[in-house]
Amino acid sequence: MKALRNYLxxxxxxxxxxxxxxxxxxxxxxxxxxxxxxxxxxxSGVHIHDARDSKRTMIIVVIALLPALLVGMYNxxxxxxLSIGQAGVAxxxxxxxxxxxxxxxxxxxxxxxxxGIEFAFAQARKEEVAEGFLVSxxxxxxxxxxxxxxxxxxxxxxxxxxxxxxVFGGTGYNVFNVALITRAFLFFSYxxxxxxxxxxxxxxxxxGLGGGNVIDGYSGAxxxxxxxxxxxSSFGEFAFHGVTGQSLSLSDxxxxxxxGSMGEVSTFAILLGAIMLIMTGVGSWKTMLSVFxxxxxxxxxxxxxxxxxxxxxxxxxxxxxxxxxFGAVFMATDPVTxxxxxxxxWIYGFFIGLLAVAIRVFNPGYPEGMMLAILFMxxxxxxxxxxxxxxNIKRRLKRVAAVKTANDQ
Amino acid sequence: xxxxSDQTRRGAVTSKFVxxxxxxxxxxxxxxxxxxxxxxxxxxxxxxxxxxxxxVFVSPVSGVVTRVERGxxxxxxxxxxKADNTNEYxxxxxxxxxxxxxxxxxxxxxxxxxxxxIRQRPYDIVALPDKQPRDIFVTGFDSSPLAPSYDxxxxxxxxxxxxxxxxxxxxxxxxxxxxxxxxxxSPALRQAKNVVIxxxxxxxxxxxxxxxxxxxxxxxxxxxxxxxxxxxxxLIGRVFNKGVADLxxxxxxxxxxxxxxxxYTMLIGTQLSSLFDQNVTEGISLRYIxxxxxxxxxxxxxxxxxxYDAQVTxxxxxxxxxxxxxxxxxxxxxxxxxSTYLNLKKKYRLDARVLGGPRAIIVSNEYDKVFPMDIxxxxxxxxxxxxxxxxxxxxxxYEVAPEDFALCEFVDTSKLELQLIIRRxxxxxxxxxx
Numbered sequence: 001m002k003a004l005r006n007y008l009x010x011x012x013x014x015x016x017x018x019x020x021x022x023x024x025x026x027x028x029x030x031x032x033x034x035x036x037x038x039x040x041x042x043x044s045g046v047h048i049h050d051a052r053d054s055k056r057t058m059i060i061v062v063i064a065l066l067p068a069l070l071v072g073m074y075n076x077x078x079x080x081x082l083s084i085g086q087a088g089v090a091x092x093x094x095x096x097x098x099x100x101x102x103x104x105x106x107x108x109x110x111x112x113x114x115x116g117i118e119f120a121f122a123q124a125r126k127e128e129v130a131e132g133f134l135v136s137x138x139x140x141x142x143x144x145x146x147x148x149x150x151x152x153x154x155x156x157x158x159x160x161x162x163x164x165x166x167v168f169g170g171t172g173y174n175v176f177n178v179a180l181i182t183r184a185f186l187f188f189s190y191x192x193x194x195x196x197x198x199x200x201x202x203x204x205x206x207x208g209l210g211g212g213n214v215i216d217g218y219s220g221a222x223x224x225x226x227x228x229x230x231x232x233s234s235f236g237e238f239a240f241h242g243v244t245g246q247s248l249s250l251s252d253x254x255x256x257x258x259x260g261s262m263g264e265v266s267t268f269a270i271l272l273g274a275i276m277l278i279m280t281g282v283g284s285w286k287t288m289l290s291v292f293x294x295x296x297x298x299x300x301x302x303x304x305x306x307x308x309x310x311x312x313x314x315x316x317x318x319x320x321x322x323x324x325x326f327g328a329v330f331m332a333t334d335p336v337t338x339x340x341x342x343x344x345x346w347i348y349g350f351f352i353g354l355l356a357v358a359i360r361v362f363n364p365g366y367p368e369g370m371m372l373a374i375l376f377m378x379x380x381x382x383x384x385x386x387x388x389x390x391x392n393i394k395r396r397l398k399r400v401a402a403v404k405t406a407n408d409q
Numbered sequence: 410x411x412x413x414s415d416q417t418r419r420g421a422v423t424s425k426f427v428x429x430x431x432x433x434x435x436x437x438x439x440x441x442x443x444x445x446x447x448x449x450x451x452x453x454x455x456x457x458x459x460x461x462x463x464x465v466f467v468s469p470v471s472g473v474v475t476r477v478e479r480g481x482x483x484x485x486x487x488x489x490x491k492a493d494n495t496n497e498y499x500x501x502x503x504x505x506x507x508x509x510x511x512x513x514x515x516x517x518x519x520x521x522x523x524x525x526x527i528r529q530r531p532y533d534i535v536a537l538p539d540k541q542p543r544d545i546f547v548t549g550f551d552s553s554p555l556a557p558s559y560d561x562x563x564x565x566x567x568x569x570x571x572x573x574x575x576x577x578x579x580x581x582x583x584x585x586x587x588x589x590x591x592x593x594x595s596p597a598l599r600q601a602k603n604v605v606i607x608x609x610x611x612x613x614x615x616x617x618x619x620x621x622x623x624x625x626x627x628x629x630x631x632x633x634x635x636x637x638x639x640x641x642x643x644l645i646g647r648v649f650n651k652g653v654a655d656l657x658x659x660x661x662x663x664x665x666x667x668x669x670x671x672x673y674t675m676l677i678g679t680q681l682s683s684l685f686d687q688n689v690t691e692g693i694s695l696r697y698i699x700x701x702x703x704x705x706x707x708x709x710x711x712x713x714x715x716x717y718d719a720q721v722t723x724x725x726x727x728x729x730x731x732x733x734x735x736x737x738x739x740x741x742x743x744x745x746x747x748s749t750y751l752n753l754k755k756k757y758r759l760d761a762r763v764l765g766g767p768r769a770i771i772v773s774n775e776y777d778k779v780f781p782m783d784i785x786x787x788x789x790x791x792x793x794x795x796x797x798x799x800x801x802x803x804x805x806x807y808e809v810a811p812e813d814f815a816l817c818e819f820v821d822t823s824k825l826e827l828q829l830i831i832r833r834x835x836x837x838x839x840x841x842x843x
Contacts, residue, residue: 172769340787
């Protein structure tokens with residue numbers, strides 16, 4: 001560590017004002033502060049500071065995402081080997097390795113493109129590089145179908161980082177969640193690659209690993225896709241099935257052994273992440289809980305008037321399937337795009353849950369509603385805050401009025 | 410925080426020179442009343458407020474003015490007085506508060522140069538003597554880190570304290586509110602007369618005037634209230650009981666880097682080098698603070714006790730520390746008010762590092778947790794940055810002082826200079842409004 005420190009000190013003058021590489025200072029600073037806590041001391045105000053900084057906050061979110069990522073990688077492999085009929089032969093390690101190899105290029109592309117743009121903008125603005133994309137960059141591959149082409153990820157990431165974040169001023173100023181904008185961009189630009197029953201399971205090999213022919217009777221539809229297109233007239237007559245036509249149990253859905261986006265399948269792993277976020281205070285439990293509450297209320301109402309299988313689907317299926325849990329825990333809680341007041345968070349979360357279920361149920365074209373619900377509420381978050389803060393202002397004005405009347409009498 | 414002082418009195422500290430720094434007094438535009446080489450007594454004016462010439466700032470010692478140090482734009486940094494050995498006081502005459510009119514009480518405090526101890530809301534400036542305060546609020550304890558115990562300092566000053574309260578009661582048509590800690594046993598505070606006593610409990614910032622005012626009777630637009638702490642009330646009381654300007658303070662010396670901590674008595678403006686000599690950790694760079702680590706002023710090793718402070722703190726500067734991978738650290742030495750670190754220890758040795766780079770405000774509900782008032786701190790900060798006056802008024806700018814944002818600044822993940830933002834906002838607002 002000491003040698004590294006000395007090396008950094010040695011090359012530092014090159015990046016400072018007047019140095020040859022001064023235009024790369026933000027980049028240098030990003031690497032230096034990544035390696036070492038900055039030793040700048042306070043100049044005004046408080047003399048002591050909390051040890052928590054932006055890096056710590058972001059890394060906690062990344063760690064909280066890891067369980068979902070790991071289970072998701074395993075599941076990518078599992079679904080693949082199921083689809084080629086080798087699930088009995090392939091070992092756990094094979095499956096995990098297959099998933100890892102499938103995911104890694106996506107992660108690399110997302111980070112390379114996103115961070116590249118972030119560094120460039122920070123450089124141009126002569127600011128420090130913000131850490132926000134460390135989270136967005138890992139979220140992006142986790143919410144996309146495993147077969148999304150890499151160039152699409154690159155284009156979509158570039159689009160969303162530039163137009164959803166940097167034009168607003170960078171991390172902390174964006175209105176919409178960057179990862180979700182990436183997904184929305186792909187969803188509306190390349191709908192065939194983002195939905196349907198061909199994209200959720202990788203049937204071909206990955207880097208030569210796991211080659212084989214797809215078995216007869218294979219179907220790659222996600223459970224939500226299945227129920228959205230079913231002919232069954234009520235939920236009771238309907239049954240979820242896996243890629244080989246096997247029936248899916250609730251535990252399959254809870255632990256995440258179903259087709260779907262890598263990060264979203266395992267509700268169990270997401271819950272682990274939620275516990276981590278809540279215990280460290282990085283994610284708001286109020287937002288998470290209210291999303292589930294909003295979803296539950298919506299489902300219960302819809303259940304009462306059920307006309308088809310989807311309308312009759314009970315609450316716990318809604319929570320276990322699709323991106324509901326993932327969205328509630330990792331997307332809705334993004335502090336920048338969510339409501340910033342505590343009362344506002346209850347309202348914000350509640351409507352996300354409500355809208356997500358509404359979009360799911362009353363929309364034949366698109367079986368999942370979480371993404372659109374969150375993006376929609378992102379737009380409304382400032383309005384919610386406005387009314388919450390307005391209540392405080394009214395209280396203050398009332399106080400003035402009360403004093404005035406007292407004085408007049 | 411490590412470095413709390415036990416309650417031991419360690420005698421008086423004196424220095425050859427005293428320095429009075431006009432920057433200590435917010436809202437004051439200083440006009441010199443002396444020149445270099447003038448002879449002054451303890452209690453002679455050194456400078457006064459430009460728009461309120463009756464508000465004078467006096468020399469704490471008798472001697473000769475040796476230097477007027479100026480900084481950028483000829484701003485006066487400090488006025489230095491070389492103390493003679495006799496310390497002759499200007500005699501204002503002992504007075505009984507009961508027999509004085511409100512104007513006479515005010516004049517006595519102003520003449521003795523003790524007026525600065527009274528601060529006003531809005532703007533958190535030295536109280537303007539020509540304004541009538543709605544009420545006066547006295548804080549009876551200091552809740553900030555390593556703070557001195559008012560109970561302990563006030564021992565033996567009970568009479569002065571009560572006289573001070575009586576004097577304040579004359580200055581307002583409203584009430585004088587005294588806020589005490591639920592655990593206090595100080596007879597001076599418990600048996601105070603002529604005031605309304607409220608009890609407060611809880612961690613910092615429970616002792617801040619703004620918090621107490623917000624809970625007792627909030628400040629509204631157009632109203633003026635005054636606030637001061639119990640130590641300053643005793644200082645005002647001394648003016649009446651002794652008839653001289655006695656700017657002596659009992660000061661706690663604390664901080665993790667101080668060897669012999671304790672309570673010292675000294676005059677405002679006393680050079681502190683003798684206090685630090687042989688008494689602090691050697692071999693590392695240190696931060697000397699007049700005041701507490703949250704709101705105090707950074708001073709040099711030969712710096713002086715600033716006007717409002719009853720605390721001097723020494724902590725490590727930390728600029729030679731290069732901590733690897735802080736964001737992944739499990740080090741028990743890192744303290745955080747949140748739960749992203751384990752926080753196993755009870756007390757921490759905190760240094761002056763910012764521990765991060767400046768960012769936009771990202772994390773929400775961070776300030777609210779350490780801001781126990783009916784105000785939205787984040788929204789107020791944002792409107793202050795934008796200097797949207799209407800919005801600032803609506804969100805309660807008149808009720809706050811920079812010190813109220815000290816804890817917000819401490820916990821801030823985005824490492825913004827919140828106290829500075831509020832201070833500038835308040836100054837600018839005052840300029841706009843007057």
